Amino acid sequence: HHCPPFEVVQHDHDLDDAPARGLVRYDLIEEYSAALLPRGFNKGRRSQVMSAPVELTAGWQPPVFSKTPEEKAALRQLLSMHVLFSELPSTDIEVLLDAFQGLRFLPGARIITQGDIGKSFYFLQSGGCAISVQGQGVVSRAGPGDCFGELALLYDSPRAATVEAVSRCNCWSLELWTFKRIVKGNAMRRNARHHAFLDRVPVLASLGRYEQCRLLEAIRTQHVSEGEEIIREGSYGSAFYIIEEGEVRCSQQGSSHEICRRLVASDFFGERALLSTERRAATVTA
Known part of the structure; x- marks a missing residue:
């Protein structure tokens, strides 16, 4: 499946009825990345709505979206800076470089809507976004290099915020199935390894599982x-x-x-x- 980079999208719902792009509705509910929300915002949210896991269909293949060498180089740099991708083998990185889709959101376009069913993980390559929460207004802003949507795909939890473009934004979007197949499996193995490792560190062995999970979110190899x-x-x-x-x-x-x-x-x-x-x-x- 091939598609030119940075296709213009007016609203995140435009992606829902676009089978030509290889995107479908999925059954996971997305939570906005805690990295861009105020401290304590997600406290207690893990107990909220959960959804059924996605099963990959037989013969599934990751999508392929054409990119220039310069675009691939920029995307590779973004991946190298994020803990979810930094430890992936080079073969998986190459698959991901093809599978990310370039989307352009115009000022005022809604990239993520609080409470909607999630479909993708996003990297923001250029532009700026406002992150707002119902009843609180704008709580944070995102800029080039920031990402959002990964916690939903890892932990099956609800979207917690709305993300709107405040200027023209170029985003790289990775659909759910590819994220699950390549990224989540590696992240779960990494977390299991690090949980076992933290249990062997005397000063951290007394931490509860919740505290260890919070610590794992901050650990970088x-x-x-x-x-x-x-x-x-x-x-x-x-x-x-x-x-x-x-x-x-x-x-x-x-x-x-x-x-x-x-x-x-x-x-x-x-x-x-x-x-x-x-x-x-x-x-x-x-």
Whole structure:
């Protein structure tokens, strides 16, 4: 199935009656990405409406939408910055690069409507959007590089907000079946692996499942080469690290010896600088 990039869409409902685009109505209900909503907005929402899981039909194939090399490069960059896609194998990335559909929304067009049945995950490549909630008005704004819709496809929960284009927006849209087949399976395996890993970290083992799930939403995997500095003494801290695999050493300026034992899997470091205004007390190297 081939289609030119960035087809103009006036409203999200325009996608519902467009079989020529390979899009159909699905039975999942979408929740807006928590990353763009106020802290605490989604508290308690997991207990709301759930829907039946989607079953892939036999012989299903992901759609293919033509793109220029420049468009593929821009989309690849967007995927590399999102945790859901950053750990996917290159073969899956290539399938996704073909399966994303370019949609252009004109100012005032509604991309997502609160309470509607969800169909897709979106990346915003250019333009700006307003995110509003019934009874609250505009609660946030989205810009280039932001995405929305993934939590619905992962957790089968209701759309929590309306997203409207405030300027001409170019979006990349991934339909539900491809997301389920490629992205969700990888995300579930990743979360299962990280849940088991967090259970082995003494300082985190006492957390409940809900707290662990919230923590998993903030975790990003960082691959570090041997000899590469992870944090530098004297710098300000912005991250707390847990070692999943490998070993690091800690050193301090003016000292010829390591100032603590080497740290291995399930050990953690960097928390002190986050709990206070202190600078990093040591350099940590892989």
